[in-house]
Amino acid sequence: MNISSSRIYAAGRLLIFLLCGLTVLEAQAVPSFRRQTGLECTACHLSWPELTAVGRNFKLNGYTLGDKQALPIAGMVIGSYTKTNSFSGNSNDNFPRDNEVVLQQASVFLSGKISEHFGVFSQWTYDGVAHHSAIDNTEFRYANSVGSGNDKIVFGATLHNNPTLQDVWNTTPAFRFPFTSTPVGVTPVDSALIDGGLAQQVAGGGAYVWWHKTVYAELSAYRNATHLFRWFGEGTDTSQPALDGVSPYWRLAVSQDWDDGKQSAMIGTYGAKFDKFVYPIDPANPSDRIRDTAVDAQYQYITDEHRVSFQGGLIREHRDYRASFAAGGVSNATQKFDELNLKATYYYDRKYGINLGYFSNRGDSDQTLYNTGDPITGSASGSPNSSGWIAELNWLPFRDIRFGLQYTWYNKFNGARNNYDGAGRNASDNNTLYVFGWFMF
Amino acid sequence: MDASDVMRARRWFLLRSTLMAAALPMAAATCPAHANKADKTDLAYRDKPAANGKRCSSCASFVAPRGCRVVDGDVSPDGWCIAYSEK
Numbered sequence: 001m002n003i004s005s006s007r008i009y010a011a012g013r014l015l016i017f018l019l020c021g022l023t024v025l026e027a028q029a030v031p032s033f034r035r036q037t038g039l040e041c042t043a044c045h046l047s048w049p050e051l052t053a054v055g056r057n058f059k060l061n062g063y064t065l066g067d068k069q070a071l072p073i074a075g076m077v078i079g080s081y082t083k084t085n086s087f088s089g090n091s092n093d094n095f096p097r098d099n100e101v102v103l104q105q106a107s108v109f110l111s112g113k114i115s116e117h118f119g120v121f122s123q124w125t126y127d128g129v130a131h132h133s134a135i136d137n138t139e140f141r142y143a144n145s146v147g148s149g150n151d152k153i154v155f156g157a158t159l160h161n162n163p164t165l166q167d168v169w170n171t172t173p174a175f176r177f178p179f180t181s182t183p184v185g186v187t188p189v190d191s192a193l194i195d196g197g198l199a200q201q202v203a204g205g206g207a208y209v210w211w212h213k214t215v216y217a218e219l220s221a222y223r224n225a226t227h228l229f230r231w232f233g234e235g236t237d238t239s240q241p242a243l244d245g246v247s248p249y250w251r252l253a254v255s256q257d258w259d260d261g262k263q264s265a266m267i268g269t270y271g272a273k274f275d276k277f278v279y280p281i282d283p284a285n286p287s288d289r290i291r292d293t294a295v296d297a298q299y300q301y302i303t304d305e306h307r308v309s310f311q312g313g314l315i316r317e318h319r320d321y322r323a324s325f326a327a328g329g330v331s332n333a334t335q336k337f338d339e340l341n342l343k344a345t346y347y348y349d350r351k352y353g354i355n356l357g358y359f360s361n362r363g364d365s366d367q368t369l370y371n372t373g374d375p376i377t378g379s380a381s382g383s384p385n386s387s388g389w390i391a392e393l394n395w396l397p398f399r400d401i402r403f404g405l406q407y408t409w410y411n412k413f414n415g416a417r418n419n420y421d422g423a424g425r426n427a428s429d430n431n432t433l434y435v436f437g438w439f440m441f
Numbered sequence: 442m443d444a445s446d447v448m449r450a451r452r453w454f455l456l457r458s459t460l461m462a463a464a465l466p467m468a469a470a471t472c473p474a475h476a477n478k479a480d481k482t483d484l485a486y487r488d489k490p491a492a493n494g495k496r497c498s499s500c501a502s503f504v505a506p507r508g509c510r511v512v513d514g515d516v517s518p519d520g521w522c523i524a525y526s527e528k
Contacts, residue, residue, distance in 0.1 A: 038501050038502045038526065039501070039502065039526045040501070043524045052523070053523060061477070066476065066477065066479050066510055148482075149480060150482050213482070231488070260487065260523075261484070261523035349484050356467075
């Protein structure tokens, strides 16, 4: 298939989805979670997409609060501009749309209550840089409860296509800060598998319980988005399935709200064990064994005028690269990789926000895996260690519109502060200015 | 992949997309429509206004004389909860 026909194909996919939605939109107007509940965005979100206690309650109860809408459709568009600090004499092949205004993405949501105990969050996204459209984060959820008041026990089931998408705290990878980032900058050479490595590649099902508004426990399992679950990866390349068999996921969190609901805090842990295929498949060693274990915590203070939140999470990944090692893809058969993320947010009057995030990836060195010899993206030391800061200013002139100014500073990139790729490039050369407009409708 | 494979993949994609796009509206249309409400404790409801004077009677979710779209049970016009949304 040539490039022009694939673009036509991608545009056709989006068009079909839009037409299917808009056909009914004309007749039924625009429903969404907000229309369903009648609540302002800022009741469920500290500032979207970060959830408040109301938002967490809404999600845990299966997106069913409020009146069912005939067609729960919504839309989203993000336009952005990115300026990378320096190309240092390199070609701009790694920065194809740098210094340009781009339509970053456009999404259509079918998200809302389906029945008394059943709801859906689903998203289809057109990537304006790659000119490709595909399914995005999608979850079906069933929820019910027994008891009432503080003794209530909410229980439910989830079916989704991205590990941690189902979580209700903004400390886990799927809905963690930064909530949007440049689509054209370079990123560190490695990350934990649970951090987006399986998004829209898998189907996950599980059950959860929310006990006395205090303890959250969940057990889920993931398998490839193939056969019956092929549509969970619709539009993505699933020709080489990621997982070998079924992978378990667990989550335990303790949360408390106080001060008439103004303040809340959570401390938790989660993890997963993934057997990941390595291609071409060797029958003797078909897959690597990846085990993620994480701890996380969150605090929020929320009033109409002042909103403050802190989030932190540490993922430790144990990698048994038995298949990759046998195939010569890594130098070391076992490795460790740690991913730390911290974030603080303050919003005034729900319109003006400032966010500061810190990130650190630290892992064992591996010459085969990381020292690829590539300028810009490689690591001369064979180390994946990267760290830095992200500062973001936000302005919401209306509740559904956000403008943002984000800057990313790298203290270290792929193992070093200076000359990390062996071709003279410094970590600070990858510092990125990112300006965006984010529109929900 | 030859031309016939591409055409077959496109036809299969169109069928899947149509089914996906039609499934949710059909499910939404065929399931009964109950209004779900939260317990008062879920939304920290109380029978007195917030410190800044905001109260249920000025909330978009309030249903006169003593009801609410999202909070279950008897709701005072002078009450308040954390889901308060300006009318």
